[in-house]
Amino acid sequence: MTLKVLLDVMSQPSRAVSIFCRAAQIPHEFKxxxxxxxxxxxxxxxxxxxxxxxxxxxxxxxxxxxxxxxxRYLTTTRKDVPDHWYPRDPEGQARIDEYLHWQHLNTRAGCAMYFRTKWLMPMLKQSPADEGKVEARLKTMEDALAKVQNIWLEDGKKKYLVGDAVSVADIMLCCEMEQPLVAGYDVRQKWPKLGEYMDRVKKDLHPHYEDVHKVLYGMYEKFSIKAKL
Amino acid sequence: MTLKVLLDVMSQPSRAVSIFCRAAQIPHEFKxxxxxxxxxxxxxxxxxxxxxxxxxxxxxxxxxxxxxxxxRYLTTTRKDVPDHWYPRDPEGQARIDEYLHWQHLNTRAGCAMYFRTKWLMPMLKQSPADEGKVEARLKTMEDALAKVQNIWLEDGKKKYLVGDAVSVADIMLCCEMEQPLVAGYDVRQKWPKLGEYMDRVKKDLHPHYEDVHKVLYGMYEKFSIKAKL
Known part of the structure; x- marks a missing residue:
């Protein structure tokens, strides 16, 4: 039976899984x-x-x-998936796992909560954003982005989070960094080194990255507030 | 060279790693x-x-x-570690990974932030806790605990998070659930099924669980506020 992938392209981790399945050419049925x-x-x-x-x-x-x-399950069970996506040696796996675990309370909590507090909740409730909370979320997000740029990517010296080629960690990170765009925060503008990195990953994932982000970019065009940096 | 494990027993994930290394009999040097x-x-x-x-x-x-x-790195590289700690088959691994990733923004964010807002920050700043924030943290924590009891442990029908024996996921979960105790919230009292589960895991991990928690329990005796449930 074909693998079934159930997701919403409005969710960052969903987009990451979708991009990976397409880019690694894993046969699947999308729902x-x-x-x-x-x-x-x-x-x-x-x-x-x-x-x-x-x-x-x-x-x-x-x-x-x-x-x-x-x-991880997909790279473990699909033996013909090239190793750069999620290396099979324990050291390479540990490097990927370090990022995938770190991101929850950093990149993810930062980007997703900023988007939610600045844009989603005010839009749903039809009331202005709580600026105090927005400031706090902005701080969490920028602390995480600073660590991504300066530590994880060694101030832009590293081309990818792990090794010399794109991996699942890069997909997860870039999908998170796209999210604040709708709320008017363009990571690429404020963090040029992250911008270069995102462009590199996007190129490696062409055309899947753009295809899967189509709905988000559409929302950006339709609803986004003007970028204030 | 002996494996070096650098940690602080006041940190929950540190305690989890320490308990695992002792219980799985992995030779190591503690710093x-x-x-x-x-x-x-x-x-x-x-x-x-x-x-x-x-x-x-x-x-x-x-x-x-x-x-x-x-x-994961330790169970992958130490081939003689029994399989129940972190199964080597892709299905068993996926079950462990699901919990280890879920916990960051749920059990961990809930228990750690409640402890921090209710007890640690007021103690460091020598000022009363912000009760509004404490309420919000309490809600996150209790939402997570309810999901652990009702969904992950299937309302107490499951003895362990994954499979029929203790795993690294159980160690991580129990270490988080010990944390709010110092702030006066005893998970065992409010959630009897979680209490039974914790006792089971504690017994399996004897005497390592108690040894590693000695400092935390000491703090509880010395500093804790009276339990209010």
Whole structure:
């Protein structure tokens, strides 16, 4: 049975899984779960994932319900996936895992919460953003971005997070860094070295990166607030 | 060269790594890094981990700097570690990885931030806790604990997070759930099924669990505020 990938392209980890499956040429069937329409709370989805989070995969009855766990499961079970995506040696794996675990409370908490506080919640509630909270989220995000640029990418000396080629860690990172754009914060403008890095990863992932980001970029065009940096 | 494990027993992920190394009988040399004395910001530690986080390991020159990445690296490189700690089959690994990734923004963000807002920051600043923030942290923590009990442990039907024996995921979870105790929140009292589960894991990890928690329990005796549930 074909691998089923259930996700919402409005979610960053969902986009990462989608880009990876396409770029690594893993045969799969895509099923859209629209979070805005609460489809992830429906009985059919909940039976597969009671945590009600996207993305998930269904591999012939075996369900995996976290983006990082999915990425590793796929590289472990699909032997013909090239090693640069998620190396099989323990040292290379540790380097990827370090980033995938670090990002939750840093890049992810920073970028996702900034977007949510600055744009999503005010839009849903039709009321102005709480500027105190926005400032706090901005600080978390910028602390994380500074660490990504200065430590993880060694002030731009490293081309990729791990090794000499694009990996699942780069996909996860870039998808997070796209998110604040809708809320008017363009990572590329404020952090030129991160911008160069993103362009490099985007090129390696062409045309999948742009394809999967189409809906987000559409939202940016339609709804975004003017960038203030 | 013996594996070096650098950590602070006041940090939950540090305790988890320490308990695992002892319980799985992995030969290692322990080095205390006292966060309260800012030793993780010192040049010697920073040269190993510029992110300045504990725990880290140094395996004959190869440094791994995240607790979950460490746990996997050790089970991958130490072939005689029994499989129940971190299964080697892709399905078993995916089940462990799902929890280790989920916990960052749930159990960890909940328990650690509650402890910090309710007890640590007021103690350091010598000023009362911000009750609004404490309430918000309490909510995050209780949402996570409810999901652990009802979903991850299937309302107490499951004995362990993954499979039929204790794993690294159980160690990580129990170390987080010990943390709010110092701030007066005893998980065992409010969530009896989590209490039974913790007792089971504690028994499996005897005497390492108690040994590694000695300093935390000492703090509880010395500083804790009276439990209010």
């Amino acid at each position: 859209a779960i629209r979070v805005a329409k609460m489809e992830h709370h429906g009985p059919e989805f909940q039976a597969l994932n009671p945590l009600k989070t996207v993305p998930i995969i269904n591999d012939d009855g075996f369900v995996v319900k976290d983006s990082s766990a999915i990425l | 205390a890094i006292r966060v309260a004395k800012m030793e993780h910001h010192g040049p010697e530690f920073q040269a190993l981990n510029p992110l300045k986080t504990v725990p880290i390991i140094n395996d004959d020159g190869f440094v791994v700097k995240d607790s979950s990445a460490i746990l």
